[in-house]
Amino acid sequence: MKKIEAIIKPFKLDDVKKALNEINIEGMTITEVKGFGRQKGHSEFYRGAEYTVDFLPKIKIEVVTTEEMALKVVDAIMAAAKTGKIGDGKIFVSAVEDTVRIRTGERGKEAL
Amino acid sequence: MKKIEAIIKPFKLDDVKKALNEINIEGMTITEVKGFGRQKGHSEFYRGAEYTVDFLPKIKIEVVTTEEMALKVVDAIMAAAKTGKIGDGKIFVSAVEDTVRIRTGERGKEAL
């Protein structure tokens, strides 16, 4: 099994969710994160003080899926999350050894 | 070493924490996440608009532990987090190559 972690721009979440549903991915977990990268941050002013904010809001999507589906998932996210502008984000793929569904105790692919 | 990631219902956190402490797991990290799965979401109404909310609040628990303990941890979480209703969540197991304790520089099992 593979875990696909994608860091995307927050306003792309709906599109990505739809793209994943279209390829029958029906489970995912998302987290609000902050990203630092090439995308420039911005300045904020509070009275005398100027602060540079370079951690920008991003959404992390995690999908655990079968090896076969993994590539499709990556492609689907890529297509849906792309704006072409700096800061679109990254996708990381890694191995997952086992999955368990808490409700039933099913393991492996059954549990996805 | 293994990393056990469990996505659970938020109100089960206390039970899971207790179950883990009972098997002498004394370190863990939790994150507020949102999950999409088979569990049905709900509708919200704001004046004229109806929004369907299908990302539901979940807690992600991460425990890094030894291979030997990994199974015990999975079982403990499963037992404590189960309600038997859809949406109880998933447990994912993956490999961790190394662990470091920042305070002391200890590595590997020592660092857990």
Add this chain to the structure above:
Amino acid sequence: MKKIEAIIKPFKLDDVKKALNEINIEGMTITEVKGFGRQKGHSEFYRGAEYTVDFLPKIKIEVVTTEEMALKVVDAIMAAAKTGKIGDGKIFVSAVEDTVRIRTGERGKEAL
């Protein structure tokens, strides 16, 4: 490729970011998490009730990087995040199979 996940004390974030930039790490993702470990929590009082809080605020930093850089990253974080007091946190290292840059479709090291 390696993924380095570090759980650190929140007020050390700026130092860690600087340390990483110094070794030319220019991408990272951070998440607000809560940690349970040896570090003692505290009590809070709300009228008649006393609650023990033992999940403490921490920051999780995730950096995906090349095998060569991985050790440097670990060392940089360790040096920057250390206070020497309990609760300084952990660093976990694991394997990442692939990375994709959404904007360009680049894969592998190019995408970092």
Add this chain to the structure above:
Amino acid sequence: MPKKILSMMLLYLFLPATVFAGTPAKVDSGDTAWVLVSAALVLLMTAPGLALFYSGMVRKKNVLGTIMQSFALLCIISIQWILWGYSVSFGPDKLGGLVGGLEWVGLKGVGLLPNPDYAATIPHQCFMVYQMMFAVITPALITGSFAERMKFSSFIVFSILWTTLVYDPIAHWVWATGGWLHDLGALDFAGGTVVHISSGVSALVAALVIGRRQGYMAETMAPHSLPLTLIGAGLLWFGWFGFNAGSALGANGLAVSAFVATNTAAAAAALSWSAVEWLHRGKPTILGLASGLVAGLVAVTPAAGFVGPISAMLLGAAAGVICYFSVSFMKPTLKYDDSLDAFGVHGVGGMWGAVATGLFASAAVNPAGANGLFFGGSALVGKQLIAIAASAAYSAVFTFILLKIIDAVMGLRVAQEDEVMGLDLSQHSESGYNM
């Protein structure tokens, strides 16, 4: 012709008989200004004051459900009061001091000239609308005890019945011309008995009948946003000047005296609660300070127009200590779940205030009052105890009966999974925060 008849009928339906506009000679503009401001201030106490004070203390998933209860009561009781509540409370006495008659239903006869029975220098409707705000806040206080678990529909039914059957009669006993506690000589300047004892005791009964929240004393139920609670506490203090000093029904020396007593008791109680907590827990909390100030405001309510500033200080300081103990020891010992301490602060504080009025009242401050025990009057304390006992017993019994009937008919409590999900989503399909 038919048109004229129709309009006459409508006139009869829509208008109180004696409504005449303009300012009759006897209306004093300064007094009217003060009582109008006071009415607005008491409204502010309920919404958003109490709504915020309470909603900051609940868990995030119940923030809207909690605010909703106060706002809904403001709307519902505003209508109830005009249709029948004012008449049942202040209408011509029936049954020898027990209840008001229905002569003033729909505000018939309640016009813009003063009614000297109640207030000689302001329009009768001004008195009516000022009293309305008291009828609004009283059931809202109860909501603290069953917070986070009551069905919204049952809550509405309960509130209308409770206001009509419990609040309105007790208001009549104490404040109406001919009310039996009024004639007995029990003193309640601004509502210690009528507002705080009635709501506080009913709150205890409600907490017992409805039962504890799931996870009570096991899970953390820490306040989700103390800044909200503190905004509420500030607005309550501010609004309470309308509540207490407004009860002088004019901008005169008595109002000033009540204003000073109110402020002093609130401050003293906040400090005494904090001091006891500092000794007991090692640190003073801001929720403690806020709870203490409310306890002081509650306790001084019946006494405000009868005591001098130093008496108010002593009375308030005692209130902070007494309510601290009721909340920190009595409640955990007896294990009832009075979630936001409606009984612990309003019930206990209200009873202490009623007793304290019997101790600290001084005819030198208000000749229309009486001397309390410390000022040589021995009769007053007894009357105060009768008023406490009567209103507490009546509230307890009727609240119990009402809740049992409603429980049988439609259920009091939300379903178990709805309680886990929270009132905001389960009762109102909304989330407090979408951040």
Add this chain to the structure above:
Amino acid sequence: MPKKILSMMLLYLFLPATVFAGTPAKVDSGDTAWVLVSAALVLLMTAPGLALFYSGMVRKKNVLGTIMQSFALLCIISIQWILWGYSVSFGPDKLGGLVGGLEWVGLKGVGLLPNPDYAATIPHQCFMVYQMMFAVITPALITGSFAERMKFSSFIVFSILWTTLVYDPIAHWVWATGGWLHDLGALDFAGGTVVHISSGVSALVAALVIGRRQGYMAETMAPHSLPLTLIGAGLLWFGWFGFNAGSALGANGLAVSAFVATNTAAAAAALSWSAVEWLHRGKPTILGLASGLVAGLVAVTPAAGFVGPISAMLLGAAAGVICYFSVSFMKPTLKYDDSLDAFGVHGVGGMWGAVATGLFASAAVNPAGANGLFFGGSALVGKQLIAIAASAAYSAVFTFILLKIIDAVMGLRVAQEDEVMGLDLSQHSESGYNM
């Protein structure tokens, strides 16, 4: 000598001619107290009342931009009003009832003695500053329609021009001595036409000219913090007593009557909105209740000083239902993005209120008013319809022209990526929350 001349010149520049301090015989202290309090209350409605009501409903990234619009208007119109706005609105009539002259520019001649044309018992400046607060809140109401997407600089230019060219003349028509709608006999006690119809209709035009938000009807645009909105709703209710009962310009029977009507209509509308929603959606929401109460307050505004409590109840109940439908059916059907329902609540509610004044007004409540249709007066409704049509048409046309010109000159809308980023960062370089 030159120094004396300089000081004389400065005196002339800086001071209204007839300013004299102290309390002239005719000033009534109670009336003055009430109108000063009312002016402060109406200020509170705008900032922070309306600012919070609106800002809780937008997305987190626009919270400051939304609050900023109300606060900026408070500052800008406060200055505009003193420099020329009051004169254009209430100055000596010009053009046969269309506009005020410039005689009172810079408050020249607007002193501390009463001006009996407007209010015989309070200083003229007291009337001026009370009216100022109305001029402040009116453009602030419009901001709900173009929330989350308007350029701050363009917003400022629009607001100054709109207030001068739309609000000030309409205020003159309706309230100034010699204003043509005033002389026609159209009734508008506290600003149904002047405030709510003018702002509501302009809001609709603005929503259409500026266009929908990106992602409208596709993305979730749920309110980011309903507790903020509810604090705002509570402050609006509280402040509206100043708005409506203050419009009696004294602490008298009329003020009391308006106070009671205001409270009653708000309560009835909140309940009727909630009831319809409960039937339609299966649950009552707190945003619904809050919207309903504002709808009731809007609708009773023109009527407050002319109707009794039961009329206010009926008028309010209808307002809740009518505005519910405008917001829940009309808007989604016609697909315009009146983001926070400035038209749906203020425009529609204001028109209903103006019509309802023609139905429910009763000379028995206020002899200075007239009888509406239900009380045997057949002429009033027609006059009300003329007032509605004139103010709506005038507002629509001028708002359209103004917006088109500003769009051509400097653009109305923020850049696309700025809209995605939010107004807080793009217009003000600040974040609402740093938690």
Add this chain to the structure above:
Amino acid sequence: MPKKILSMMLLYLFLPATVFAGTPAKVDSGDTAWVLVSAALVLLMTAPGLALFYSGMVRKKNVLGTIMQSFALLCIISIQWILWGYSVSFGPDKLGGLVGGLEWVGLKGVGLLPNPDYAATIPHQCFMVYQMMFAVITPALITGSFAERMKFSSFIVFSILWTTLVYDPIAHWVWATGGWLHDLGALDFAGGTVVHISSGVSALVAALVIGRRQGYMAETMAPHSLPLTLIGAGLLWFGWFGFNAGSALGANGLAVSAFVATNTAAAAAALSWSAVEWLHRGKPTILGLASGLVAGLVAVTPAAGFVGPISAMLLGAAAGVICYFSVSFMKPTLKYDDSLDAFGVHGVGGMWGAVATGLFASAAVNPAGANGLFFGGSALVGKQLIAIAASAAYSAVFTFILLKIIDAVMGLRVAQEDEVMGLDLSQHSESGYNM
């Protein structure tokens, strides 16, 4: 018999000698209504107004600790004032204008009849309680300078001593019958010297003695919730009408004039601050607008009852610019950590206001005042400068001594790890938000 003696003794202990209820002939109900409302408004400024204004600007971990300081002061100074503060400030003059005697300790002799020395138409206790609210807010203003790092216990000790030894005497100098600055003819309508200069200068000294926050100028210390700050700013503006227009001590032309001046200066300063910021930074911020409006309110405070609207506009516009520079240039250059700009806004704004009173005051507005430089009076500015110098020097010296003593005895600052953890947990064992 013994009982009667006891009650007499208690009477003597608990009651001011001349307390008599009812409305004596000379009390004016309109004036009393206005001053009571004003007292309530000034209370609202401190809690929750200032508490929110300040607490929104600190980091999340200090939100409660910051709110707590304002609330605790409200309680503590309310008691201090009754026990001895009012007597030290306004009691019979001692030492030739330097301080009040202890004759009025415990409000002995401060009753419900007017004291014509201070206010001829309202009860003496009404004046007393109105003045109490000024004594409450003044030390609360200082808390902005040492926010996020002061020990709570030391803060309390400091505040009681500071109010007694600094505020009370300065209030006596300026406002008491016989006070030396009063007799000198220095003008301070509502507290520019007494409230803002004294607190602002003390704030600077406190910032210097306590030292900078850990991480100052290195870490981000962005406001955690600007919506809280904006609610506070709105309540401050609203409450300031009580502060300034209430200082007329009646609902008369002077109150109206002060009301208009207050509103105008606030608006002008908010706009000028925003304009300068727009030029300097490229964008106007809402925290800037809010800071500007407070600067305007501060600056107009001493002048409110002596200047016309156009003067107020100029005075306010200058205040916005001056305070912007003090906050944006002076503070970063000199590198002191006046965390929430208590000196930058209140100290600097207060001094400008006191000078501006010497420039813009006009006897045509208030015959009880004097003509400032621009109106032909050359003497006033000098007196104003003496008042500024005296109060600033006295405040600075005594604040320095007090802080040094407290530091030696019990420490001023929380431990290093407590500062990192935040005041909420370390001082009060509570969290502001549990979301």
